[in-house]
Amino acid sequence: MKQALTIIARDAELFAGVAVFTLIAAMAAFGWLLWPVDPLQVDVLDSLAPPSLAHPMGTDDVGRDVLARFIRGAQVSMLVALAVTVLGTLIGGFLGLLAGLWGGLFDTLVSRIMDAILAFPPLIFAMAVAIGLGPGISSAVIGVVLASIPWYFRLLRSEVLRIRTLMYVDSARALGASSFRLIRRHILPQTTSTILIQASSVFSFSILTLAALGFVGLGVQPPVPEWGTMITEGLAFALTGQWWLGFFPGLGIFLLAVSANLIADRLRDIYDPKSAVGAG
C-alpha cells in the first residue's frame, strides 16, 4: 500500500489520473450528503436557470437542479461501469483461462464466438444486445459486458499460453497439480497486473459506451439521471444559450474516461518498462 502511494506520488500523470478519478468517485459516494437536493424535484417556475449559488450547474427545462442530477448521474455511471468491469473481467478472464489451459474443442469453439463478437464495432454490438433484450439499464449493462468479454478472453488466453510454455508450470503439472491450483498459484499472480491494466481501459470504454447508449435512448431510461441521456435532453437547448444542460454531464464522462485511461497507460509503463519511452 505504502509502495503504491510512493509510485503514485512520483508520477505526475498517474497522480492526476488517480486524483480526478477519486474526486468523481467521492462525489458519487458522498455528494448527496453535501448537496442534499432531490434530482427529480421539478420546479417549473425556476426552469432553465443559469449556474448560480443556488444552482451551481443551473437547472434544466423543468427546473430540476443539474448539480443534483450530475451527482446522481455520477453514481449511476460509476456503479454501472464498475459492474461491467467486474463482470467482464470475471467472465472473460475465466473463459480465457480455461481455453488456454484446456485447449482443444472448447478453445476453438469459444475463440470462434469471440471472433464473431469482435466482428461488430463494440458500440453497435452493445446496441444490438440492448435492442434484443429490450431497452433499459440491465440490457445496456449486459450489452457492454458482452462487448468487453472478448478482450479479456484474448488477453488471458494468450497469457496462459505464454506462461504454460515456461518450464515451471509444466513441472508443477508433472507433480500433479490440479487446474485450479495451477491457476491460483502460478498463473493468476503472473497476470494480475495485465488484468488490472485491461480493467482500467475497459472501465473507460464502458463509461463512454453507456453514455452513448443513453444518448441514443437504449440505456438508462428517464427520469433516472444518467450523463448520456442528460446530454440528449440538453441538446435542444445547446444553441439557445442554455449550455449548462449538456456541458456538465459531458464533462463528467470526459473526466472519468480520460482519468481511467491515464491510469491504465501509466500502469502499463510501470509494469512493462519496455513500452515506456526508452533512452534516446
Next chain:
Amino acid sequence: MSEPLLEVTGLKTSFSTPRGEVRSVDDVSFTLGAGETLGVVGESGSGKSVTSLSIMRLVERGGGRIDAGTIRLRRGDGSRVDLQSLSDRRMRAIRGNDIAMVFQEPMTSLDPVWTVGDQIGEAVRLHQGLTRRQARARAIEMLRLVGIPDPVSRADDYPHQMSGGMRQRVMIAIALSCQPALLIADEPTTALDVTVQAQILELIKSLQDEIGMSVLFITHDLGVVAEIADRVAVMYAGQIVEEAPVREIFTRPAHPYTLGLQQSIPGSPASSAANGRLKTIGGAPPDPLSVPAGCRFAPRCPLVQPACREDEIALADVGESHRARCIRWREVRVR
C-alpha cells in the same frame, strides 16, 4: 610503420545512467597501421564496443558522450583529420566511406522493408554519387564478392528471406561497398553457427588482402583473435591492460588477466601448459559506477600485492611493441 592509418589518443567516453555517470572507456590509446588487423579483446562491458562507436562518433545516439581524446584518421589523399573536430556533415562523409562497420546482430541489422540490393546500393549512391543502375550493378558485384550464390536474383531479396550467415555476408558487402580504408568489425561472428563463423572470418581475411584495408576486430573470443589479428589489445573495465603482437600475447603474456583469458580456452598454449586443465578467473568485473583505486583487476588477481591497490598503474613498455598495465608483469608466466 611510418604513418598510422588510425591514431586514438587518450579516449574517454561516458554514459549517464539513472544511477550515475559511467565512464565506459577510460584513457584508451592505440594506433592501427595500413593493412593491419588489430584485435580488441575483452568481456562484455569492458568498453570495446564503446571504443568502436566512439571512433564512428555514434555514441551520442545511445546517450553517451566523448569527454576527451583525439581520433586521427589518415584519409585516402594523405591528409590527416581529427574526427572529433569534424562537422556532422563531414563526419557522415567519412562513415561508410573511409570507415565502415559490421555489427554483431545480422538478424536485426538490416532494414526489413528494403531489398538487400538497395541497402548495399544506398551507401555507394551516397558516397560515390552512382546512379541507381550503377548502384545495382555494384550491389550485385559486392554480393558475388562476399560469396552469395546467384547474386543477380538475390539482390532483390528481402532480409527475412536470408539465413543469418547470408545476412552477415550482406552486412560485409554493405561495409565494403565503398572500399573503406578501415573496417570495424564488432563481434561479427558471435551470433553465428560455428561453421558459418569460420567462413565469415575467412571471408574478411581474403577481402582484406584484396582491398588492402585495415581491420579493427572486436571480440570476446581469444581464439578468433589468434586466427585473424596481427596485434592484440586486451581491454578490462574500460582500459587497455595489455597490447602486443599476436604471437607475443600467446607466448609471453604480461598481464594476469590476459593469462587468465588464455587459460580458460581449450587448446591454447596456456591451458596445455596446465596439462589441459581449464582455469576460470574468479570474481566478476568491477561495478562501472565504482571502479577500485589502483589496478582495476586487483580484486581478481592471483598476483596482487598491496602496491597494486594504491596508485593508478600506467600502461608501460615491457618489450618491443609490447605494453602492459601491471607492475608484476615479469612474474606472469605460461607454466
Next chain:
Amino acid sequence: MVRFLSERIASAALTVVGASLVAFIILRAVPTNPARLIAGPFASDDVIAEVERALGLDKPIYAQYADYLVGFLSGDWGFSYSTGQPVYALIAERFPASAELALYAFLFAFVGAVLMTVLVSFTRSRWLDRFLRIFAFVNIGIPPFWVSLLFLMLFFEQLGWFPGPVGRGPAPGEAVTGYYTLDYLLAGDVGGFWAALRHLALPAFALALAPMGFLIRLLRANLLDVTHEPFVTVLHSKGVAPLSVHFRHILPNAFLPTLTAGGLILAQLLGGSVLVERIFVWPGVGTLVIDGILRQDYAVVQAFIMLSAFIYIGVNLLVDIAYGYVDPRVRRS
C-alpha cells in the same frame, strides 16, 4: 499468393457466418416475440401476423437462420413500418451521406495523426512528445456527441465560422455519385464544393478526434520501437543523413502496422457516425438508425447492425490483402 488470398477469404467467410449467427441469436432467438420487436409496439395484429410470416417464425430455427443470412445477402432487409419503405432502399439512399462524412473524418484523423507524430518524433523534443501523448489521451476519452455539441456552441453559435446543425447544406444540381463534394467538383462548382466542405468540417472533425488519438498512440509507440532497432545504428554507420534515416527507413517500418489499424478505424467510422450525425442533423444512416430506435421501428436498426459487421469484416479482409502486397515479410512467406 493464391493460397494467401484463399486463406484470408475463407477466414472472412467463417467470421461472416459467426457474426450473423450471433446477430440472429440476439435479435431473433432471444426476444420472446421478434415480430413485435421489428414492427413495434403499436403495430396491428394483421401487421404482426404478416411480419411473422415474412420472418418464417413457424419454420424450425435453423431454417430461420438460413433465411436470415440468405435474405440479408440478397438485399432483402425487411420493411420499415414507420416509413412504409423497404429498409434496403432507405439505407441505400442515405449511405452516401454517411460514407462521405466517414471518409472525411478518416482523412482528418489519419493525416492529422501522421503529421503530428512524425513532426514531434523528428524534433525529438521531450516537451512536445509529452504534449502529444496527453493530446492523444484527451481525444480518446472525449465522448463524440459531447464534443460535437461543444463545437457547435463555439464555432457556430459564438464565432459563426461554420454552419449550424443543418445537415449537408444545399444539394448539388445533379447527383452523380451522391458525395456532395465530389459532385460539386465534377460540375466545376467551386463555391458549392466549398460550402459542402464547410458543412462537413465540424461533424467530420468531431468524429475524427477519437481515432486520431488512437492512431497517434499507435504510431508513436511504433516509431519509438523502430528507432531503437539495431538497423538504425547500421544506417548511421553507413553515413546516411538523419533526415533520410527518419523518412526513408524508420517511417516505412513504423507505418505498416498503422495500415491495419487505419482499415479498422475506417470500418468503425462507416458504421459509427451514429452519435455525431444526430447532433448535426446529418441525413445519413446514423440519423435513420436513431429515428428507428426512438420510434421502435427496429427493422432498420437490425439491418444496420448486420451491415456494420459486414463492412467491418470486408474492410478487414481488404486491409489484410493490401498488407500482403505492401509488407515484404507477409508477401513472400
